[in-house]
Amino acid sequence: MEILQKGLALAFLFIIPATFGATNTITTSQMIRDGETMVSSDGVFELGFFRTGKLTNQYVGLWYRNIKVRRVVWVVNREAPLTGAGGVLKVIEPGLLVLLNDTNGATVWSSKSSRSVQNPIAQLLDSGNLVVRDANDERPENFLWQSFDHPTDTGLPGMKIGMNYVTGIETYLMSWKSNDDPALGDFSTHVDPTGYPQVLLKNGTEIWSRNGPWNGFGFSGGPNETGEATYKIHLVMNEKEVYVFQEIIDKSVTIAVVDESGYQQRWTWVDGAQNWVKFTYLPVDSCDQYKLCGAYGKCSTNTPFCRCLDRFVPKDQEGWARSDRSNGCVRRNNLSCQGDIFLKYPGIKLPDSRNSRYIDVLALEDCKAECLKDCSCMACTKLDRSKGTGCLLWFGDLIDMKDQPENGDDIYIRMSSSEAGQHFGSHEQNSELPLFDLSTILEATDHFSINNKLGEGGFGPVYKGMLEGGQEIAVKRLSKDSMQGLDEFKNEIIFIGKLQHRNLVRLIGGCINGEEKMLIYEYMPNKSLDMILFDQTKSMLLDWKKRFSVINGIARGLLYLHQDSQLRVIHRDLKPSNVLLDSDMNPKISDFGMARSFLENETGAKTRRVVGTYGYMSPEYAIDGLFSTKSDVYSFGVLVIEIVSGMRNRGFSHDDDNLNLIGHAWTLYKEGRSLELVDPCLAEPSYISEMLRIIHVGLLCVQKRPEDRPSMFTAVFMLSNEVVLPEAKQPGFFTEREVTIAQSSTSTNTANSANEITITMIEAR
Numbered sequence: 001m002e003i004l005q006k007g008l009a010l011a012f013l014f015i016i017p018a019t020f021g022a023t024n025t026i027t028t029s030q031m032i033r034d035g036e037t038m039v040s041s042d043g044v045f046e047l048g049f050f051r052t053g054k055l056t057n058q059y060v061g062l063w064y065r066n067i068k069v070r071r072v073v074w075v076v077n078r079e080a081p082l083t084g085a086g087g088v089l090k091v092i093e094p095g096l097l098v099l100l101n102d103t104n105g106a107t108v109w110s111s112k113s114s115r116s117v118q119n120p121i122a123q124l125l126d127s128g129n130l131v132v133r134d135a136n137d138e139r140p141e142n143f144l145w146q147s148f149d150h151p152t153d154t155g156l157p158g159m160k161i162g163m164n165y166v167t168g169i170e171t172y173l174m175s176w177k178s179n180d181d182p183a184l185g186d187f188s189t190h191v192d193p194t195g196y197p198q199v200l201l202k203n204g205t206e207i208w209s210r211n212g213p214w215n216g217f218g219f220s221g222g223p224n225e226t227g228e229a230t231y232k233i234h235l236v237m238n239e240k241e242v243y244v245f246q247e248i249i250d251k252s253v254t255i256a257v258v259d260e261s262g263y264q265q266r267w268t269w270v271d272g273a274q275n276w277v278k279f280t281y282l283p284v285d286s287c288d289q290y291k292l293c294g295a296y297g298k299c300s301t302n303t304p305f306c307r308c309l310d311r312f313v314p315k316d317q318e319g320w321a322r323s324d325r326s327n328g329c330v331r332r333n334n335l336s337c338q339g340d341i342f343l344k345y346p347g348i349k350l351p352d353s354r355n356s357r358y359i360d361v362l363a364l365e366d367c368k369a370e371c372l373k374d375c376s377c378m379a380c381t382k383l384d385r386s387k388g389t390g391c392l393l394w395f396g397d398l399i400d401m402k403d404q405p406e407n408g409d410d411i412y413i414r415m416s417s418s419e420a421g422q423h424f425g426s427h428e429q430n431s432e433l434p435l436f437d438l439s440t441i442l443e444a445t446d447h448f449s450i451n452n453k454l455g456e457g458g459f460g461p462v463y464k465g466m467l468e469g470g471q472e473i474a475v476k477r478l479s480k481d482s483m484q485g486l487d488e489f490k491n492e493i494i495f496i497g498k499l500q501h502r503n504l505v506r507l508i509g510g511c512i513n514g515e516e517k518m519l520i521y522e523y524m525p526n527k528s529l530d531m532i533l534f535d536q537t538k539s540m541l542l543d544w545k546k547r548f549s550v551i552n553g554i555a556r557g558l559l560y561l562h563q564d565s566q567l568r569v570i571h572r573d574l575k576p577s578n579v580l581l582d583s584d585m586n587p588k589i590s591d592f593g594m595a596r597s598f599l600e601n602e603t604g605a606k607t608r609r610v611v612g613t614y615g616y617m618s619p620e621y622a623i624d625g626l627f628s629t630k631s632d633v634y635s636f637g638v639l640v641i642e643i644v645s646g647m648r649n650r651g652f653s654h655d656d657d658n659l660n661l662i663g664h665a666w667t668l669y670k671e672g673r674s675l676e677l678v679d680p681c682l683a684e685p686s687y688i689s690e691m692l693r694i695i696h697v698g699l700l701c702v703q704k705r706p707e708d709r710p711s712m713f714t715a716v717f718m719l720s721n722e723v724v725l726p727e728a729k730q731p732g733f734f735t736e737r738e739v740t741i742a743q744s745s746t747s748t749n750t751a752n753s754a755n756e757i758t759i760t761m762i763e764a765r
Contacts, residue, residue: 053180155256162243221349294328295397347500367391503557530576615650637701646679
């Protein structure tokens with residue numbers, strides 16, 4: 001979250017205080033002058049005169065009345081400021097709202113109306129919509145004029161942004177010229193109805209950035225808005241109009257803004273901080289630059305930014321080598337039209353949909369069949385994730401795709417039948433992972449060279465590899481004689497193939513060839529968290545800011561699993577060795593072999609076969625086999641304490657007590673000595689308050705009773721905000737003796753109830 005800085009607060013010091021009263025209506029016999037305001041009947045919005053940093057220019061605008069850091073959300077006369085003289089706002093017959101120069105009575109600005117009425121009034125509605133209507137007719141469709149048809153740079157809840165085909169009116173947001181000049185700026189946000197609707201951010205007439213087409217929850221590739229509890233975004237599309245609007249689902253104040261720098265943002269007023277806080281924005285990074293990587297190229301924040309989609313090659317090899325990716329990519333095997341197949345490409349921002357067509361079909365196979373009828377149809381997807389219906393077909397080259405693991409979508413691209421691989425079993429078929437040829441994997445790993453071996457677990461060995469386009473991969477190769485590995489293999493396909501988040505390791509594809517079964521992941525150059533955190537030398541690489549970032553990343557990954565993913569997953573084996581680190585030390589939760597999904601109305605389950613790792617398992621799970629999202633919260637709490645201290649929970653010893661690390665941390669907390677827990681290498685006094693808060697959150701997560709532990713949603717909020725935290729109660733497994741008892745108890749259920757296996761990482765020579 002980002003706090004609104006002073007420079008963005010605009011010129012609110014120059015807003016003239018209200019003296020007109022609390023009326024929300026003016027008639028032809030009334031007017032608003034300097035120093036007078038209109039107030040909506042609920043007291044939320046206020047309309048009046050204000051001046052910007054250029055004190056000679058005066059405007060009429062709208063703002064939230066009771067918010068101290070005031071931001072003008074609509075301007076009447078943005079292109080026609082009053083200069084020098086004062087002004088008067090009034091409504092006149094036959095139904096016009098006008099702004100007049102108070103000195104000579106000249107009209108500075110006027111609304112328009114296609115009809116006349118005898119008794120017009122201007123009214124400020126509770127929505128913030130300023131309307132002109134017949135005093136005897138309150139029907140919304142009969143407004144003579146409304147400000148919601150003429151927004152400036154800010155979208156208010158309930159305001160339609162889009163196109164009305166009947167009236168021909170397009171409503172869009174246009175930035176201010178500068179932060180003290182509300183005149184028309186360079187950037188604008190539009191809902192483009194060409195093909196299938198998508199949101200375009202334009203610089204003048206050129207597309208600057210783009211949110212992909214609507215997928216039922218939001219716009220593909222846009223900021224992830226499904227996880228926010230304060231508002232919902234809706235798309236309405238029919239023969240008369242197409243538009244989006246924002247619905248507030250609590251009492252929050254949330255606005256959408258396009259600013260003079262070319263950012264599309266969403267701000268929420270936070271009473272605790274007494275400021276505007278930015279939750280989402282676009283462009284997020286350089287990959288949001290429109291069609292940066294050309295046709296069939298996919299942009300990623302990892303270097304290099306542009307890559308060809310799998311089974312595509314650069315169209316201009318020499319230009320690609322010079323970092324000129326504008327010509328994009330082409331299929332390595334040409335289409336034949338007859339007998340083509342589809343391959344799934346998961347977790348991306350869907351391509352530009354201006355050359356697309358929507359059809360209302362239920363099944364994905366029907367969608368593919370419809371595409372195959374037309375040789376110019378290049379891809380398809382099931383569009384509406386909220387209902388599981390609808391299909392979008394793309395015609396011509398696919399452009400402006402981005403690697404979007406957190407909130408991207410799946411697309412099925414038409415390919416030559418020669419790209420088909422062998423099929424998975426029944427579980428695996430449902431995942432529709434891209435399949436790699438065995439020859440491709442053999443070449444990538446140098447025929448599984450020992451020099452490329454990264455480690456080995458119960459499922460089999462893991463190898464580092466490099467694909468033809470330069471992408472580094474990790475290949476998990478299933479051992480032929482490992483039944484446990486086969487179960488994990490299927491579980492990984494079922495879960496991680498459908499889960500896409502920046503803090504989950506990404507499954508790129510699979511390879512099936514006879515007895516050979518392999519899963520291909522993105523390669524994590526910094527291996528697993530335990531290899532760095534618990535190494536006396538390497539742990540110096542993790543300063544406090546990086547450790548805090550790792551904790552936050554793990555928390556957000558778990559929040560996605562528990563709340564925002566389509567499957568709702570309990571990981572059941574969260575530990576440092578199952579947290580991988582990319583080149584920038586960003587955490588990625590891995591190893592879903594033990595994971596379980598649950599239905600929307602389920603909160604947990606019970607099992608007779610307890611799996612996981614002691615030291616990270618919650619008491620109710622280790623002893624009674626009860627697992628829920630709160631089981632993962634407990635494991636997360638252990639991780640937090642380990643990351644802050646740099647010590648393992650299991651095997652910890654202290655001269656003064658017989659406690660494990662969690663018990664020791666709680667004892668220090670009760671005595672007001674939590675700072676003693678912090679890893680000595682983190683000698684950064686400026687972060688002391690933050691360190692103490694994180695330790696406190698970790699202890700709240702490991703409390704003995706599941707109902708006392710916070711949800712991951714609450715934990716994420718507490719990690720990022722300086723809020724008053726409840727007192728932490730005694731944690732579960734306070735001593736090593738409790739862990740021993742738990743292990744003895746669960747050993748009666750199964751001879752191998754706990755998965756103590758961790759991949760032993762081997763440095764490649």
